[in-house]
Amino acid sequence: MENFSYYDSGAHAPLSEKTLAKFCQGWHPPTLQEITQFLVKLHLTSYEAGMLVGVSQDVFSDYLSGERQIAYAEWRLLLIYAGVVKPDLFRDRHFIESA
Numbered sequence: 001m002e003n004f005s006y007y008d009s010g011a012h013a014p015l016s017e018k019t020l021a022k023f024c025q026g027w028h029p030p031t032l033q034e035i036t037q038f039l040v041k042l043h044l045t046s047y048e049a050g051m052l053v054g055v056s057q058d059v060f061s062d063y064l065s066g067e068r069q070i071a072y073a074e075w076r077l078l079l080i081y082a083g084v085v086k087p088d089l090f091r092d093r094h095f096i097e098s099a
Contacts, residue, residue, distance in 0.1 A: 053077045
């Protein structure tokens with residue numbers, strides 16, 4: 001499991017381990033606060049974040065307002081783009097065989 005704490009201020013909590021986990025390892029979606037703080041730290045707008053993961057600004061804004069829950073694949077892609085986690089699917093294939 002990656003150990004990542006990118007917040008440089010005591011005012012912000014780091015991302016939880018469950019938020020950083022792979023889907024097959026008990027992933028939990030990030031809180032609205034975690035998504036917002038993540039975007040602020042990366043200097044991304046909802047439009048830019050949406051374009052990175054293939055959704056419209058309106059959809060991403062719904063994630064920030066709590067109207068929708070961000071999908072695992074979209075969140076994981078943001079983490080990969082930010083360098084928080086590595087795209088290591090092919091090194092960890094056991095989850096495919098156990099499905």
